[in-house]
Amino acid sequence: xxxxxxxxxxxxxxxxxxxxxxxxxxxxxxxxxxxxxxxxxxxxxxxxxxxxxxxxxxxxxxxxxxxxxxxxxxxxxxxxxxxxxxxxxxxxxxxxxxxxxxxxxxxxxxxxxxxxxxxxxxxxxxxxxxxxxxxxxxxxxxxxxxxxxxxxxxxxxxxxxxxxxxxxxxxxxxxxxxxxxxxxxxxxxxxxxxxxxxxxxxxxxxxxxxxxxxxxxxxxxxxxxxxxxxxxxxxxxxxxxxxxxxxxxxxxxxxxxxxxxxxxxxxxxxxxxxxxxxxxxxxxxxxxxxxxxxxxxxxxxxxxxxxxxxxxxxxxxxxxxxxxxxxxxxxxxxxxxxxxxxxxxxx
Amino acid sequence: xxxxxxxxxxxxxxxxxxxxxxxxxxxxxxxxxxxxxxxxxxxxxxxxxxxxxxxxxxxxxxxxxxxxxxxxxxxxxxxxxxx
Numbered sequence: 007x008x009x010x011x012x013x014x015x016x017x018x019x020x021x022x023x024x025x026x027x028x029x030x031x032x033x034x035x036x037x038x039x040x041x042x043x044x045x046x047x048x049x050x051x052x053x054x055x056x057x058x059x060x061x062x063x064x065x066x067x068x069x070x071x072x073x074x075x076x077x078x079x080x081x082x083x084x085x086x087x088x089x090x091x092x093x094x095x096x097x098x099x100x101x102x103x104x105x106x107x108x109x110x111x112x113x114x115x116x117x118x119x120x121x122x123x124x125x126x127x128x129x130x131x132x133x134x135x136x137x138x139x140x141x142x143x144x145x146x147x148x149x150x151x152x153x154x155x156x157x158x159x160x161x162x163x164x165x166x167x168x169x170x171x172x173x174x175x176x177x178x179x180x181x182x183x184x185x186x187x188x189x190x191x192x193x194x195x196x197x198x199x200x201x202x203x204x205x206x207x208x209x210x211x212x213x214x215x216x217x218x219x220x221x222x223x224x225x226x227x228x229x230x231x232x233x234x235x236x237x238x239x240x241x242x243x244x245x246x247x248x249x250x251x252x253x254x255x256x257x258x259x260x261x262x263x264x265x266x267x268x269x270x271x272x273x274x275x276x277x278x279x280x281x282x283x284x285x286x287x288x289x290x291x292x293x294x295x296x297x298x299x300x301x302x303x304x305x306x307x308x309x310x311x312x313x314x315x316x317x318x319x320x321x322x323x324x325x326x327x328x329x330x331x332x333x334x335x336x337x338x339x340x341x342x343x344x345x346x347x348x349x350x351x352x353x
Numbered sequence: 354x355x356x357x358x359x360x361x362x363x364x365x366x367x368x369x370x371x372x373x374x375x376x377x378x379x380x381x382x383x384x385x386x387x388x389x390x391x392x393x394x395x396x397x398x399x400x401x402x403x404x405x406x407x408x409x410x411x412x413x414x415x416x417x418x419x420x421x422x423x424x425x426x427x428x429x430x431x432x433x434x435x436x
Contacts, residue, residue, distance in 0.1 A: 220357045222382040222423035223365040229420050237355055237366075240393075286392040292408065293395030299405070299412040308416065319355070326354065333358025341362050347419035348366040349412070350356040353390050 008052025008163070010156075011080055012041040013090040013106055015099045018145075019059030027098075029061035031076040043152045044089060056083055062098035065105075076102070077109045085116070087159040092121025092151045093128070095143045100128030107136040117162030121151040124177055137162075138177045182212075232346035235313035237336060239321030239352050240287065240294040241279030242270075253278040256320040259332045261339075265314035269298035281322030282353045294351055313345055321352060356381055367418040369393055369411060382423040385414045 016026040018039050037045045037054035045053050058079045065072055080088065088110040090103035100122045107118035112135075121139040122129055129138060137158055141151040154175040161168060171178040187194065194211070201208035226232045243251050249260050264270070270291035277284040277294060287294045295316055304312045317336045321329070340348060359366035360382055367383040370376050371393055376384045387393030394408045 218357075219380055220361045220382060223360045223363050225365055225422050226420045229416060232419075234416070234419075237359070239355060283391050286389075286395065286397050289397070290395060290404075293392045293397075293404075296394045296408050296412045299394075299409045302409070303412065303416070308413075321355075329354035330358060333355040334362075336355060337359045337362035337364065340359060340364050345364060347416075348356070348359050348364055349415045349419075350359070350366055350368045351387070351393055352368060352370040352372070353393060 008048055008087065008160070009055045009083075009085040010041075010044055010048070010052060010159075011083070011085045011088050012037065012044060012054045012057045013080075013088070013103060014038060014040070014057060014059050015065075015091075015093075015096070015102065016059065016061045018091075019057065021059060021061075027061045027063040028067075029059075030064050031058060031060040031079055033058050033079045033082070040092075040148055040152060043149065044156055047153055047156050052086070055085060060102065062096070062102060065102040066098045073102075073105050073109075077106055077113075080106070080110060081114055087163055088114075088116060088118040089152075089155055089159060090118065090120040092139065092141045092148070092155065093126060094121075094141055094145060094147070095123040095126050097127045100126040101131070104128045104132030104136050104138070108132060111136065117159045119155045119159045119162070119176075121155050122177070129177055133177050134179050134181070137168075137174075139175050140177050226347050229309050230307060232309045233311045233313055233344060234300065234309050235340055235343075235345045235348045236264075236295050236297070236300065236316040237348050237350045238295050238316065238318050239324075239350070240318070241277045241284075241320035241322075242275055242287070242291055242294050242316075242318050243278055245274055245276050247276070247278050251278060251318065252320055253280040254320060254322045254324075255328075256324045256332065257328050259317055259319035259336060261315040261317050263315055264297055264312075267297060268301050270295060279320050279322060279353065281320075294353070296349075296351070300349075309346075313340075313343065354379065356383070365419045365423070367415045369415055383418045385411060385418055387411065 016022055016029055020039050034057045038057045041054045041057050060076050090107050093099035093103045103120040107120050110116055110118040119137045121141045123143045124140050139151055139154045141147045158174050198208045251260050272289055275291040277287045292298045300312055319332050356366035356368040367385055368376055368381045369385045369387050371387040371390050388396050394411055395404050396407055
């Protein structure tokens with residue numbers, strides 16, 4: 007007999023709506039609401055032996071104590087799999103489901119599966135540590151979600167290998183598993199190429215990221231009134247790298263004053279970028295950050311003002327996520343400083 | 354990536370790089386070609402005076418790119434489709 011414990015919030019647990027979101031945890035010894043679908047699916051093989059219900063506010067507002075209090079209701083009885091939700095797009099509910107599944111997995115070592123709409127904020131927090139079946143944004147997708155959740159949980163229970171996200175229906179965890187193929191990479195690459203040429207569907211082995219489109223910002227209307235800022239990913243720092251900027255896999259950026267400089271001198275600056283030969287740049291840092299040229303153009307009135315600092319990070323083996331974070335932070339600084347345009351130089 | 358985030362915040366940004374295929378693939382909106390990976394805004398093979406002139410040209414192009422309306426991706430896709 008497969009024994010399932012199911013977690014629901016106050017709404018799906020049929021207690022009430024938002025007005026009941028503050029209720030504390032309770033446990034019933036049978037399936038409630040969507041849990042009955044689990045019972046139907048497992049007919050003859052198993053059933054929901056207990057349903058834990060808690061208000062979304064109670065769970066998320068009482069920190070560690072609240073979460074633990076709810077969690078402790080679960081191991082009170084022996085069971086085989088834990089199912090939470092699905093939470094669809096409900097953020098607080100998602101947090102509760104994710105957190106409980108995580109605790110069940112880590113502390114009880116038992117299979118735990120939940121379901122959420124991919125844009126549920128809880129997904130980013132829990133997708134790596136919890137199996138989250140992708141669902142619709144609202145409860146219309148209940149009848150599709152529950153069977154997928156149960157099937158995945160049963161696989162985990164039986165110790166069967168879990169397939170790829172597309173096969174099992176869970177949200178990609180960003181995990182790369184090395185598998186041995188009987189075909190060489192070159193053969194697989196040519197096969198994909200032929201599929202593409204023939205217009206046939208093909209599957210990429212590694213999904214390509216970074217393709218989001220950014221609508222162009224409006225151009226500078228009056229350059230002569232503009233403030234221009236210099237940004238580089240070439241790792242140019244004051245000699246000695248006083249702030250210890252990373253030379254690869256950057257997680258941050260720095261800002262250095264060039265207000266009173268006419269050009270960048272080789273005695274004052276160096277590049278710590280580990281992705282290319284920095285000899286020429288170290289000889290003449292203006293080859294990376296054209297301070298001399300811009301300063302002259304500033305004097306000639308081509309534009310109004312060169313921003314007093316340049317921004318620098320190191321763009322080698324930097325993850326797309328970190329590059330985006332760094333970019334967003336630099337962008338915020340530029341916006342608050344009223345910069346009109348930026349020249350970003352790269353190796 | 355940096356220039357995309359700056360553009361996303363509403364400030365025009367131009368990327369000076371030698372890796373044009375990469376810039377195109379990542380859909381940078383404004384790109385000006387650099388001279389070399391080890392010297393994007395310089396050329397050690399030239400005399401210092403010639404190098405300064407080259408740098409001035411590239412820098413001027415970069416500034417100009419900031420003042421021109423950049424092609425959005427839809428326009429680029431239409432262009433690619435016509436080729």
